[in-house]
Amino acid sequence: MGQVKLELQKELARHLRGGHPWVYRRALEKPPADLAAGAIVDVTERGKFVARGYFDPSSAVRVRILTRDPAEAIGPLFWRRRIARAVALRRAYTPFEGETDCARLVHGEGDGLPGVVVDLYSKWAVLKLYSKGLVPHRSHILDALRGEVGLEGIYGRDEEVEVAADEENELADRESPPAKGQVLWGKEPPDPIVVREHGMRIAVDVRAGQKTGYFLDQRENRLALRRFAQGRARALNCFSYTGGFSLAAALGGAAEVISVDRDAAALRLARRNFELNGLDPAKHGFVTADVLDHLAERRSEQARFDLIVLDPPAFAKSQKAVPAALDGYASLHRAALQLLAPGGILATASCSARVTPEEFVGAVREAALKTRSDLQLLEERRQPPDHPVLLAFPEGRYLKFFIFRKGD
Ligand code: SAH
Numbered sequence: 001m002g003q004v005k006l007e008l009q010k011e012l013a014r015h016l017r018g019g020h021p022w023v024y025r026r027a028l029e030k031p032p033a034d035l036a037a038g039a040i041v042d043v044t045e046r047g048k049f050v051a052r053g054y055f056d057p058s059s060a061v062r063v064r065i066l067t068r069d070p071a072e073a074i075g076p077l078f079w080r081r082r083i084a085r086a087v088a089l090r091r092a093y094t095p096f097e098g099e100t101d102c103a104r105l106v107h108g109e110g111d112g113l114p115g116v117v118v119d120l121y122s123k124w125a126v127l128k129l130y131s132k133g134l135v136p137h138r139s140h141i142l143d144a145l146r147g148e149v150g151l152e153g154i155y156g157r158d159e160e161v162e163v164a165a166d167e168e169n170e171l172a173d174r175e176s177p178p179a180k181g182q183v184l185w186g187k188e189p190p191d192p193i194v195v196r197e198h199g200m201r202i203a204v205d206v207r208a209g210q211k212t213g214y215f216l217d218q219r220e221n222r223l224a225l226r227r228f229a230q231g232r233a234r235a236l237n238c239f240s241y242t243g244g245f246s247l248a249a250a251l252g253g254a255a256e257v258i259s260v261d262r263d264a265a266a267l268r269l270a271r272r273n274f275e276l277n278g279l280d281p282a283k284h285g286f287v288t289a290d291v292l293d294h295l296a297e298r299r300s301e302q303a304r305f306d307l308i309v310l311d312p313p314a315f316a317k318s319q320k321a322v323p324a325a326l327d328g329y330a331s332l333h334r335a336a337l338q339l340l341a342p343g344g345i346l347a348t349a350s351c352s353a354r355v356t357p358e359e360f361v362g363a364v365r366e367a368a369l370k371t372r373s374d375l376q377l378l379e380e381r382r383q384p385p386d387h388p389v390l391l392a393f394p395e396g397r398y399l400k401f402f403i404f405r406k407g408d
Helices: 013-017 076-093 132-148 165-172 216-229 244-252 264-276 291-300 319-339 357-370
Strands: 004-007 022-024 040-045 048-055 061-067 102-107 116-121 124-129 153-156 182-186 193-197 200-204 234-238 256-261 285-288 305-310 340-350 375-381 400-406
Touching (some): 013 040, 040 061, 048 132, 076 102, 116 132, 124 132, 200 244, 200 264, 216 340, 216 375, 216 400, 234 244, 234 291, 244 264, 256 291, 264 285, 291 319, 305 319, 357 375
Parallel strands (some): 234 256, 234 305, 256 285
Antiparallel strands (some): 048 061, 102 116, 153 182, 193 200, 340 400
16 A cells, blocks of 8 residues: 555546556645655545555656555555556557567556556567656566566666666676666667568667667557658658658558668668568668758759658647647648659658647648648548557547648
C-alpha cells in the first residue's frame, strides 16, 4: 500500500478519477521536499484515497498514476500484470513473430505504465524510461518483460536516469561519463539489429540511433504509402531518418528516391537498408542537409518530384508553441508543393500532440492556396494499435498522417 499520502488541491481529483495519469507539482497541497524518486504515494482528496502512483521530485509531473484501486499494491506482480496485458494486446493485433518482427510492446500512459516505453526489435527489447521515478522499479520491469516475451537481451536507453541519486555510488568508480545506453539483461544486441517490417528489412541502431533506434509508430503508414508509389518516377523523402518511407516508396514502385535528413549516421544506415532490400543505392539519392535549405536549392534548380514525403519532428512541444508550429508547417508545405508535379502525391505527417488534425490540415490548405495547388485528400491515418491512446489522456493522440494528390 502507499506509504505516503499527498493531498491534492481542491477540485483537482476529478481528472484523476477520470483516468488522467499525471499530477503536476502545483496540484499538490504540500509537495514533500525529501521524498525519494520512485517512492509509491497515495494522492488523496480531503484525506480520502484517489489514486496511487510513483513520485518524481525532478519532474513537473510529480506523480504518475499507476492504479486507482486502493487494494492494488505496486510490486513485482503489478508490473508483471500490466506488462502481460500490454504484450497480449500486441500478440492479438500487431503480432511480432511473423513477417513483421518489431513492435512497441509498452507505450507508456497508453498501456497504464506512464513513463515506460519498450520497443521490440527482433529478439531484443529496448527500454526507455522517461522518469527517474522508474529507476527503483526497473528490475521488476525487466523481469516482467523476460517472463512475457522470448528475448535474447534487453537494452536500456534511459539516459536521463543514469545519474539517479540511488545509482551514484555504482557510477562513481567509472572513469568516463555513463554511456548513453547499456545492456540491462542478456546478450549485447548486434550492431545493427536487422528487423522485418511488412516484408522490408530495416537495420536498427539501438545504441546511437534516435529514440530507441527506429520510429515504429509509422510502420503501418509506411505500408500504406506503397500503393501510392506505383509508377512514380522521382520521389523525395524529407526527414527520412534511416529511410523507412524511402524503402516503402522504392519497393512500391518509385524509380528514384531521394532521402534527406540532417543526421548523417541515419543516412548511412538508409543506404545499407537499400542494399538489404536488394535495391542499388547508386540509383537513389542520400542527402545530408537541412530540409528547408534543400527544398530551396531544388527549387532554384527547378526540380520536380511526383511523390514527396514529409515527416518532420514535433514542431510544437507546448501549447504556447502551436501558432509558430502552424506557421512552420505552412512554410514547409509551401516549399514542398512548389516542387510537386501536377498529379503528384504528397504524404505528410505531424507528430505534435498539441496540433489537432484540423489545425494541421489548415496549415496545408494555406500552403495549397499560396502555391495555387488543388489538393485532394486520399487517405487519412493515425497511429497503429501498438501505440494505444488512453481516451482520458488526449496528449497521447499525437500522430497524424495524410496522403494528398495535387491536381493536374
Ligand atoms: N520518417 C522517419 C522518421 C523521421 S524522424 C521514419 O520513418 O523512420 C524525424 C527526422 O527529422 C530525424 O531523423 C531528424 O534527424 C530529422 N530532422 C529534424 N530536423 C531536421 C531538419 N531541419 N532538416 C533535416 N532533417 C531534420
